[in-house]
Amino acid sequence: MPWLELEGAVNARDVGGLPTVDGAAIAERILLRADNLQGLTPADIKLLVDDIGLSTVVDLRSTHEVVSEGPGPLRAVEAVRHVHHSVLPEAGEATDVTADMLFARRQEALARYPEDPMCALYLGYLEDRPDSVVGALRSISEAEGAALVHCAAGKDRTGVVVALSLTVAGVHRDAVVADYAATGHRISAILTRLRASPTYAEDLARRPDDEEHRPREATMAAFLAQVDQRYGGVLEYLSAHGFGPAEADTLRARLLG
Template structure:
C-alpha cells in the first residue's frame, strides 16, 4: 500500500470516529456467502447482517462480516469469526468448521477454563493459539460458588449486585490491563496482516472477551457505534436457551436454590460495555486513542485492517 493510500485511509478513519452514529436505515441487509450454512438474527434490515454459523456443540459462533461502515463500505464476510468455546464440537460441527477455511484459531480462555472445559476440538491441521485474557478470577469464583452448594455462600458471593460489579470491573481491565491490551492488539495485527487466512477467536461463552474484541474490531473498521453495540448485545439472543437450560439443571441437581444469581454473569449488558468505554475515554481520550496509544496500533496497521476487511 502506498504512503498516499495509507494517509488517505488514516484521515478517513480518524474523521469517521469523530461523528455520531448513523440511523438504522444506513445498514443494508447482506445475504450469507455461498457454501456457508447460516442463520440471520432478526428480520429487521438493521439486524439481518448478523450471521450465525449453526453448530451443535457451540451456540454463539458468528461471521463478523456484513456491517455497513460510515464510509459506505461493508465488512467482508469469510475473514473473521467470533465464537464461544469449541471444546464440545461434534463430528458434524468439525465438518462445518472445516468449511470455513480457517488459518488460525485464537483462544482467550485462561488455563483454569481449559482445565475444566477442555481444549478446542478443531479440524486436522488446526491448533488453537492460547492468548489468555484475565477474568479477574471470576471463573474460579463461579466454580467455587456452585461447588459449595450453599445458598447462603452463593448469595454472599454473587447476590446484592456483586455479580454485576464483578462484570463491570472485568470490562474495565480490557482497557487498563497492559497484558489484556497486548492480547487484543496481537489479534488485530494478525487480522490486518491476513497472511494466515481467516481467523476465529473465542473465549468460554463468546460474549465478554470475545464481545469486546469484536466491538473494537468493528469500530476500527468504521462501523457505527450502534451497529457494533448491536452485535455485542446479540449474544443474549444466541445464548438465552443454553443458559436457561444450565440454570434449570443446577436447580434440579440441588447445587443452586437460586440459579438466577448467575444471570448477570451469563448476560451481556450495555452498562458492562459502557464501563469499558467510559474507562477508555478517561484513559485515552476516546476510541482512536485506545487503538493507537492503548493497543499500540500504528496508522499502517489500521490502514491494512481497513483495506483487507472492508469492501
C-alpha cells in the same frame, strides 16, 4: 444476524455485513465469534474449515480454562492455527463466568466504573492485559483465512475484542453495540452448555439467574464511551500499546475484505 448453526456451539456467528460509517461493510467469512468450542462435531469442523475457510482460532480463555477443558476437536486440524491471548490476569482459576473470581479485586474493579460492574470488568481487560488485547487483534489481522475469536460464553472477553476490531474497521457504534447484545438471544443455551462443564459449573451455581448474565447494550455503549474518555478512543489506546496506525490500517483492510 448471520448465526452459524453449529451442533457443538450455540453462540457462533459471522460479523460480516455490519455497516461502516463510510458506507462499506465488514466482509463475510473474515471474522467469526463463538462460545466454547469443546463440543464441535465433525460436521461443525467441516462447515468452519472446509466451507467457511477458518484458518485461525483466537482463544481468549485463561490458562486455567484451557488446561481444565483440554484440547478441543479443532486442535486436531493441522490447517488451523491456534493462538492464546488471555485477557484475564493469569492467577488462580479465573474464568469469565464466575461471581467471585471475576471480581477477586472487586473494589479495585468497581472503582474503574461503579455504575456498571461489567463495564468495569471490560476496562480491566485493557488495563491488566494490553499485551493480549493487542495480540488478539494482531492475530485477526494476520489470519490467512477466517479468524474465529472465542472464550467460554462468547460474551464478555469475545465481545470486547470483537468490538475493538469492529471499531478499528469503522463500523457504526450502534452496530457494534447491537452485535455485542445479540448474544442475549442465546444466553440460556450458552449457560446450559457451560453448566454441563466441570470447569464452569461451580461458578455458575453462584449466579443461577440467566438474566443476570444477559449482555446489555448500555454496558458496551458505556465501555466504548469510557475508552474515548480515558484514552482518546480505540485507535489511540491501541497505538499506545504498540498497535499503531499501519497495523490498524492492515486490520481495517482485512476486515473490509
